[in-house]
Amino acid sequence: MLHFESDYMEGCHPLILKKLEEINFEKNVGYGADRYCARAAEKIKVACGKPDAIVHFMIGGTNTNSTIIRSILRPSFGVLSADSAHIAFHEAGAVEATGHKVLTIPHKDGKITAEQAETYIRLFYEDENWEHEVRPGMVYISHPTEYGTLYTRQELHDLHEVCRKHHLPLFIDGARLGYGLAAYDTDVTLKDLADNCDVFYIGGTKVGALLGEAVVFTDPSLAQDFFTIRKMSGGVLAKGWLIGVQFDVLFTDDNYLKIAKNAIDTAMTIRKGLTEKGLKLYLGSPTNQQFFTMEDQEVKRIAEFAGYGFMNKLDDTHSVIRFCTSWATRMEDAEALVAHF
Amino acid sequence: MLHFESDYMEGCHPLILKKLEEINFEKNVGYGADRYCARAAEKIKVACGKPDAIVHFMIGGTNTNSTIIRSILRPSFGVLSADSAHIAFHEAGAVEATGHKVLTIPHKDGKITAEQAETYIRLFYEDENWEHEVRPGMVYISHPTEYGTLYTRQELHDLHEVCRKHHLPLFIDGARLGYGLAAYDTDVTLKDLADNCDVFYIGGTKVGALLGEAVVFTDPSLAQDFFTIRKMSGGVLAKGWLIGVQFDVLFTDDNYLKIAKNAIDTAMTIRKGLTEKGLKLYLGSPTNQQFFTMEDQEVKRIAEFAGYGFMNKLDDTHSVIRFCTSWATRMEDAEALVAHF
């Protein structure tokens, strides 16, 4: 059986596992005040070109998203995002549970544009009842998006400009950031990302770590009280060093990008192989998630030899499914998948 | 330098680390739907003598506490606890952040009694304004308590009886449960605990695991919607199997108790050694946390050779400090600590 269900099926990169073994009996202080977290934070700031950034290590995506959002928004403000965003659908109402509405804009291939944001904000203030409505207090995007697509540097820049103009922090969910940075044709580097937002995170859970996300406040003023808000929100690990040490490894010798590249290579093999065999891409993703439109009969057949992610029904006889690779996917498995068609 | 700051300074038990290495490249489905979680849950139910219990694997104590509490309480209800409870002071308002008040009773050595709970509830309903006040909707205790003390089986039974009489679920925080069960003189077994509450958890983070807490709903009706509430609250790990596999190891061959015993042995060595040398116990704890009353001058001197936990000032010249052992504390370190006095 082949497995392309998700990018969080395996453990962690062997370099990380080795390090965890090495330091298993070291005695480190709790809650992220240890030297590994400090060292990893320094390396991340260097990699981002942001010496003044503030870095926090958190546990997983849903918690990281809602904690950052609640820490930034005033009580009656909401977060503006694509209607396809993870925070809008797949997080069980975590943002609403902190008291804030997710305000949505129709996505295009998982993305929203600077123009859409500008228009939303303009129409909001043109509505004479705006004081009776939830006000956009920040903008959320993910890179890569829910559909594996990427923003260009120009698109990020334009969106950030609109946000700055309206004093709305731009927050980028980078749960799969490594796979975005490692994509073949992207013009967005980690530094570009850091330059074009106010806070973002570098996903570890899906990119080589056992667990963990590194939050980077490129605008340090947004990080006020953040440790306590994290603690309150369940986003502080007693053994905080457990995440720090993993990011220390990932941000040594460019490991984060190197590790991520395998997911792109295997995903592109699947994409090329399956499209050559006549399968129809649902949309063109340059990252580790590949979406195909298929007849339901075909979907059933695939279930016999490969795990995949079921996305949604398109019509009575067709569905969209996803093949997902990771830093750990073997090229032979990608080729085996192609060979099945 | 010796380290007795806390019981979450080291990684995990070697048996767990070995297992994590073994399965590192296995492909497991996400969110706790994997076979390790299933197997660990079965073992835990057997160990508790509760075939109908529902088991969930969560990440850390603060998040586990507030998620369980929010899942049980009606909107205007509060949770009754000792004023020394972790949820009352050290969780950054995590319970309040879910909209609920922590209602406190003065603790005695970290514990509350059945009589205190009964009195609180009686006085609450005798107050003719009770409908204007926060109503106790559940009771929270921890075992061991914040001060390392333990309930007796009879005390647990009596408290649970009061709770049952008033239809209040009793929730036991077992972040250090292993150290409670492994104490020399306790008459409370895991089965006793399971018999005398409605929901509790078995701490992994502090007792041999890298991270993780196993929540056991002995009253399965309380577990309704719990997965989604966990997800919403940031208490679901994408790689859920990471916690499952650790509890699978811990609940094989009685490892959980065996591992915990070391913390008791080393703590008792410290207790005996230091009291023999004339140090004054703040209170008598049978578990892995030992509290001493000291002159501040002495405290300063200790800081030169050993890490400890600072608890609180007693008066202008005395403080309470804590020495904390764990499954990983070496007996030679405990002896070295004693030798310093």
Add this chain to the structure above:
Amino acid sequence: MLHFESDYMEGCHPLILKKLEEINFEKNVGYGADRYCARAAEKIKVACGKPDAIVHFMIGGTNTNSTIIRSILRPSFGVLSADSAHIAFHEAGAVEATGHKVLTIPHKDGKITAEQAETYIRLFYEDENWEHEVRPGMVYISHPTEYGTLYTRQELHDLHEVCRKHHLPLFIDGARLGYGLAAYDTDVTLKDLADNCDVFYIGGTKVGALLGEAVVFTDPSLAQDFFTIRKMSGGVLAKGWLIGVQFDVLFTDDNYLKIAKNAIDTAMTIRKGLTEKGLKLYLGSPTNQQFFTMEDQEVKRIAEFAGYGFMNKLDDTHSVIRFCTSWATRMEDAEALVAHF
């Protein structure tokens, strides 16, 4: 200047004002425990044909909506409503502020159908990730809707059947209920409404009272803890009798309906008059809100002689505006408005 901006511009019906004067120096106990609240509740239960209903008197619409919703939903549940619903747009995120998501269905003339609800629920549970998503825990509609339209008895019945089938309470916002009941062609009586939902409220603020809404739990089991949840949510008036006495008047001698009828008569005069003069209805509302599509030039001209509600832009040169009547609108004003065209 004529005024058709809203239905909350005037004070209260003279019968109410007279009663308030009469009892001004009476001494009544607080928080709704007075005899007026008791009497009004009895009259309302009789009028609804629901002897077992539980009645609460609240202050205003937004607070009533979010308080009822928070009192019913489990923590991770959301409320299903039309995307045009008041709770979805015009209440400043009051529902989200209680921790719950508003799940929306595209409205048709402000309404949603039983089929839409059924489909939403079916698709929700068919999605294998449903446990990661906000679950519909109740259904909210308003009668009349945001667009002044009305459900038929059959539509209410069908929707309630779907709700019952899925164990979702149906909540009807009746902020303008009087105007719905007094519409010329409706087949929905107060008893029908009470028969076809689980909780609803009878609007006072917009229908003859100074302020106040009468909440009717036709399913008494939903009213558990409701007084305390109201108190916590700011929905309890110290002088609770102030609302009770107003509903006592409104539910004496069928005053509620009699008073409401004037709004319909004047609204129909406007509707007939303006359509005869060639103005274009945006949609056909049988109640006190009449919506017209107009050129923006025309809208500007109107602003010189009449207040109206601006709804939204339709395109670059057209807008939708609303003329709103009330129990207090004078027929001569309605006629004067028509005469202006």
Add this chain to the structure above:
Amino acid sequence: MLHFESDYMEGCHPLILKKLEEINFEKNVGYGADRYCARAAEKIKVACGKPDAIVHFMIGGTNTNSTIIRSILRPSFGVLSADSAHIAFHEAGAVEATGHKVLTIPHKDGKITAEQAETYIRLFYEDENWEHEVRPGMVYISHPTEYGTLYTRQELHDLHEVCRKHHLPLFIDGARLGYGLAAYDTDVTLKDLADNCDVFYIGGTKVGALLGEAVVFTDPSLAQDFFTIRKMSGGVLAKGWLIGVQFDVLFTDDNYLKIAKNAIDTAMTIRKGLTEKGLKLYLGSPTNQQFFTMEDQEVKRIAEFAGYGFMNKLDDTHSVIRFCTSWATRMEDAEALVAHF
């Protein structure tokens, strides 16, 4: 039967009732944007000597308290108050329902001192775990307090100085403010109060109005987004003018103070009369609430001729009860009460 249960048993001052009749059919715009609210706000700013203050009209005490608190606090902050404070006990957890903890200090006659606040804050930051705890983000007091006592100008000044030093806004709950200002011996004027806090409110519900509280942000920077937060929190009346017009009357010709004086006169008559007859004051309150310590037998006897407020049991045979007067209490009733002893 005599009635001294509370100060919210009667309607409103006849001057207000007369005004409400006069303008009953006027057409005023909604949500507080009307001319009465504007006029009342101006008069209040003049009376406070604060031309730059921002004034909002809200509905009742509990909602006003929690809305102001939630609008000021960062997510992980709490509000510091006396343990006897209304927000700590009698508001059904309204503050916690907005996600914030009420941090308490032991009261002395209902009050807290500058020293207590200073000590609390100092100890908080001295605790090396403070980032794991709820941080005091503002201070709440009421004037008069729950026990009818008053701060002196010096006490307010000192407390405000401590607050300013630590950048904590000081919020004064003035639900009974009129009775504080009208007390015979107080040295605190409305201007003093406004000078010594950052936000406070002037109670209407208990001092002559049907309902309503006037919130005054003497620090205008705290009022950001306040209208929307009020709306979200259920603290906006559609007929906002209803509260504005009442405060317009109350702040004309010094009515607010004149009206309040009657409550003091009658309360002092009761105090003098009953103490002369040998009854024992529980504490010395200079305002409209008078507390007596009594044998339970005596309490029972009183219930036959007079309503009172039951406060609490003192011991097995004694209780504390309250006699409460208001702007509407007749002197003959106060005298009749005394005559009964």
